[in-house]
Amino acid sequence: MRALALPRRPLSLYLIQRADSRGDYDCAVVxxxxxxxxxxxxxxxxxxxxxxxxxxxxxxxxxxxxxxLGIAAPRVPRGIVRLACPARLQxxxxxxxxxxxxxxxxxxxxxxxxxxxxxVVxxxxxxxxxQSQPEAHGRGWTADLSTLDVQLLGTxxxxxxxxxxxxxxxxx
Numbered sequence: 001m002r003a004l005a006l007p008r009r010p011l012s013l014y015l016i017q018r019a020d021s022r023g024d025y026d027c028a029v030v031x032x033x034x035x036x037x038x039x040x041x042x043x044x045x046x047x048x049x050x051x052x053x054x055x056x057x058x059x060x061x062x063x064x065x066x067x068x069l070g071i072a073a074p075r076v077p078r079g080i081v082r083l084a085c086p087a088r089l090q091x092x093x094x095x096x097x098x099x100x101x102x103x104x105x106x107x108x109x110x111x112x113x114x115x116x117x118x119x120v121v122x123x124x125x126x127x128x129x130x131q132s133q134p135e136a137h138g139r140g141w142t143a144d145l146s147t148l149d150v151q152l153l154g155t156x157x158x159x160x161x162x163x164x165x166x167x168x169x170x171x172x
């Protein structure tokens with residue numbers, strides 16, 4: 001007898017950030033069922049031990065700010081999508097213009113110090129995501145767009161405008 005596969009409850013994407021930001025890895029994009037679940041998310045599976053230790057301070061749900069970003073794509077697993085630095089946070093809300101999606105853009109070329117590893121961006125298409133740059137002049141980003149891996153994370157909430165949501169900068 002085969003077990004019936006239950007439909008997965010739709011997951012959402014959230015930006016979580018420590019209310020008392022202290023430095024690197026103080027925020028993350030996560031995929032889970034609700035804002036409360038995002039606030040309580042305190043397991044950091046798959047991360048190196050030093051990062052898990054740095055994130056333990058986020059375990060207090062009262063110390064976490066949560067921003068709903070959108071509905072997750074079906075293949076995005078529950079948990080942390082990407083860590084980021086709050087200093088790179090450029091989340092803006094405005095009246096909707098058109099349907100936007102949320103993408104993860106990762107570099108696949110070798111990184112050097114003082115360069116961006118990845119960005120999470122809100123835009124119209126995967127091509128627009130590939131064209132996005134974490135800074136106005138592209139400093140610390142790659143000029144070879146073919147080395148970028150673009151993954152759809154989900155559909156943005158209507159009030160989210162196009163632009164960089166967060167980014168991770170590799171400091172020396």
